[in-house]
Amino acid sequence: MSRRMxxxxxxxxxxxxxxxxxxxxQMEATGSNANEATEGIVSHGVGRDIDEMELHGFDExxxxxxxxxxxxxxxxxxxxxxxLLTRKxxxxxxxxxxxxxxxxxxxxxxxxxxxxxxxISEFVExxxxxxxxxxxxxxxxxxxxxxxxxLQPAAFD
Numbered sequence: 001m002s003r004r005m006x007x008x009x010x011x012x013x014x015x016x017x018x019x020x021x022x023x024x025x026q027m028e029a030t031g032s033n034a035n036e037a038t039e040g041i042v043s044h045g046v047g048r049d050i051d052e053m054e055l056h057g058f059d060e061x062x063x064x065x066x067x068x069x070x071x072x073x074x075x076x077x078x079x080x081x082x083x084l085l086t087r088k089x090x091x092x093x094x095x096x097x098x099x100x101x102x103x104x105x106x107x108x109x110x111x112x113x114x115x116x117x118x119x120i121s122e123f124v125e126x127x128x129x130x131x132x133x134x135x136x137x138x139x140x141x142x143x144x145x146x147x148x149x150x151l152q153p154a155a156f157d
Contacts, residue, residue: 008057015058017104018126020066024100027071034071038064062113069107077106077147084146097130098140105144109151116148116155 023037032040042060070077081102082091091099105123108114114122120141127140149156 009059012057012059013062014122014125016060016062017066017108017122018129019058019063020070020104021097021100021126021130023063023067024070024103025096027067028096028099034067038067065111065113066104066107069111070103073107073110074103077103077110080106080147080150081143084143084150094139095136098127098136101127101130101140102143102147105140106147106151109144109148112152116152120144120148 019041023034023041026032026037026040027034030037041063078091081099085091085094091102101123105119108119109116123144124137124141127137131137
């Protein structure tokens, strides 16, 4: 695979992760289910540019897998994230976009589809799309890193 094709695959997967966060946010905000939120993204939420990143040509299968996995494993991911957050900022008190980020990343970690270090890096980039330069990005990095070490400790030996 050429370097240009590799970059294209990486971008398509990153955009799918960003869309997964949008779908998970939508599920929480509107009470829609995973399929409804995913279909809404696929049919209406593509073909636009945000922060100079084209949001079309994404990995639709990854989007579907992440949203379905996050819905299926939400209680386990939420429990893990809750243990890792401070008492002052429990999961139900943090920004709903942050919850969606943690749920999508947690699902991908639980599904074991991607090396955990790549998941951490990718979701930090996605977090920066929502919170450019904000301290939320550091929180996402720290919590997902701890989640990854808890769920896949052998990857960090």
